[in-house]
Amino acid sequence: MEELKRTLTREELHELVWSTPMQKLAESYGLSDRGLAKICERHLVPPPPRGYWAKVQAGQPVRKPKLRSVANSALHTVQIGSRPVATRSPYLAEILATAHREIEQENAIIRNTPQASTTMKPVAPRRPRASSGPIVRKEIQAFIGELRAQKVDRDGFADLKRVKVAPPAIGRVEKLLDRLGAELAPYGFIFDAGENRVGFAKDGNKVDFEINAPRKRITKISKSGWRHFDYEHAGRLTLRMFGKSNETPKNWADSDRRKIEEAVPQMVEGFRIQSVAEREWNEQRRRQAERRAHLARRREMAALRVKREEDRLEFLRWIADATREAEDLRTTIASVAGAAELPPDYQRMVAWARGRLAELEAQTSVEQIQTTLVDRQLYTDPDHLFDPEGEPAPKTNYWDD
Secondary structure (H helix, E strand, O other): OOOOEEEEHHHHHHHHOOOOHHOOOOHOOOOOOHHHHHHHHHHHOOOOOOOHHHHOOOOOOOOOOOOOOOOOHHOOOOEOOOOOOOOHHHHHEEEEEEEHHHHHHHHHHHHOOOOOOOOOOOOOOOOOOEEOOOOOOHHHHHHHHHHHHHOOOOOEEEOOOOOOHHHHHHHHHHHHHHHHHHHHHOOOOOOHHHOOOOEEEEEEEEEEEEEOOOOEEEEOOOOOOOEEEEEEEEOEEEEEOOOOOOOOOOOOOOOOOHHHHHHHHHHHHHHHHHHHHHHHHHHHHHHHHHHHHHHHHHHHHHHHHHHEEEEEEHHHHHHHHHHHHHHHHHHHHHHHOOOOOOHHHHHHHHHHHHHHHHHHHHOOOOOHHHHHHHHHOOOOOOOHHHHHHHOOOOOOOOOOO
């Protein structure tokens, strides 16, 4: 049997739904007719109206509408049924491989295998339990103390840095966090309640998470028979981890058959993988920032080289103009130097010309020109604006860096 084509164009879907009854077509794709109709609606493909196929069987005239064109390219391709497997980006695949490799190395070290390294931190021993109850890590104890001190909101929750639970559940949250802290400590993690969310940090990279205690909606009927809804605390916890990698679970919740505490080993693995992903992400961001800064500096130097060429030309033109002016002044002064009994204003003009000539001669002297060239850095050696990588590509848009 020929396999059904599940990736179609809008035109192909339009032809299918107008050539085969919706119910029969939907069954062939493992869908309900309503499910197939929703796909048509999303892609703006009009399905046949009710009674269309009865008219076709009765030989009555029917009209098939033309498919209206749409500008949104996202609607041009239709996926029916199972979606294609998403291709993992090479970067995320590399992060995941790095995380698993480092986790295996840490596990080997902690198990004291021959691969163990003397530089690895020793596993911190678990603290003994006092007879009066468990000894909670001081950083977690401090956070729990702040959580208990929070004023309960109108829904009955104590809310602090994305830990939002009813007061009776705070003790359970304390035990869960202490257990996570103890399980993560041998791998170098510490509990971090800074900024806006709690998390576990390692080597400066923090993996945030949140804990919630969802409520359930219940139906109540008043004495007068009116039905209304209310909410009550279900006594369950959920933990949601935030991180760059989606290759491992990030969400855990109580269920009827399993408490969230049973998933602590999976949470620990998740924190370790997300920590590597966070580190690699931050490293990539750092490299990108360095690359952008380097390219920006090269483009700045290129702009300065263009400006320097303009300054060089401008200075040479000024020297040429000043030299010509000085020569003209010398000729003019020489032509009147022997004239006797010049009028007073004429004498003053000649005196001014001599002063102007002296100023120009001083400005165009070899020593003064050399001083100006050095001060303005017009011909430095070595060239302080030289780019060994050549001319950078010009910036074409805001994001072109």
